[in-house]
Amino acid sequence: MKVAIAGAGAVGRSIARELIGNGHDVLLVDKEPGKITPDRIPGATWLLGDACEVANLEEASFEEFDVVIGATGDDKVNLVVSLLAKTEFSVQRVVARINHPSNEWLFTEAWGVDRAVSTPRVLASIVEEAVTVGDVVQLFSIREGQANLVELTLPEGAPIEGRTVRAIELPRDVTLVAIVRGDRVITPTPEDTLEAGDELLFLALPEAEAAIHAAVLGG
Secondary structure (H helix, E strand, O other): OEEEOOOOHHHHHHHHHHHHHOOOOOEEEEEOOOOOOOHHHHOOEEEEEEOOOOOHHHOHHHHHEEEEEEOOOHHHHHHHHHHHHHOOOOOOOOEEEEHHHHHHHHHHHOOOOEEEEEHHHHHHHHHHHHOOOOOOOEEEEEEEHOEEEEEOOOOOOOOEEEEEEEOOOOOOOOOEEEEEEEEEOOOOOOEEEOOOOEEEOOOEEEHHHHHHHHHHOOO
């Protein structure tokens, strides 16, 4: 897979190393000469230039890339790169970094963004997931379908503790996709028994999250 990353800062370089390690072809684009350091990521291709300028993206042949990532520390730049990648070069998958949560509402398909990643939101979700038992915690948003991956840790004494997955009367548009139990990840079947401390992962529409809580914990 060919991936272009706009922004060769710490975030962009980290993404590049991970992708190259997984066998992908990676191009890093940055307008600051000091960030063009091929010796730090030998497997990457580098381009010195402003990723907000169409001429530079044409030079890089953005139309040949499968994925474009806006990974700079400037939300405006990430939005412009996303829009150009999608509208001018028909890139199939565009991912954008959100630096400031107040800008999250802008990172939509209207700006060419297929998937937006907000570091503050991800960190907050991890913290909430680690300390919250019995509450529905949003872990991941799938923007195209406006669905969320949510987690609920089953507390002791829950009505469905000791019962099977079949006993959970889930609302429409909600699917139990995994049960995390200790160091195991279980693909649930109707006959699996639920235990206190199980982390239940659901794929659901946002408006169904309250119904998940009621189905698992009652009330």
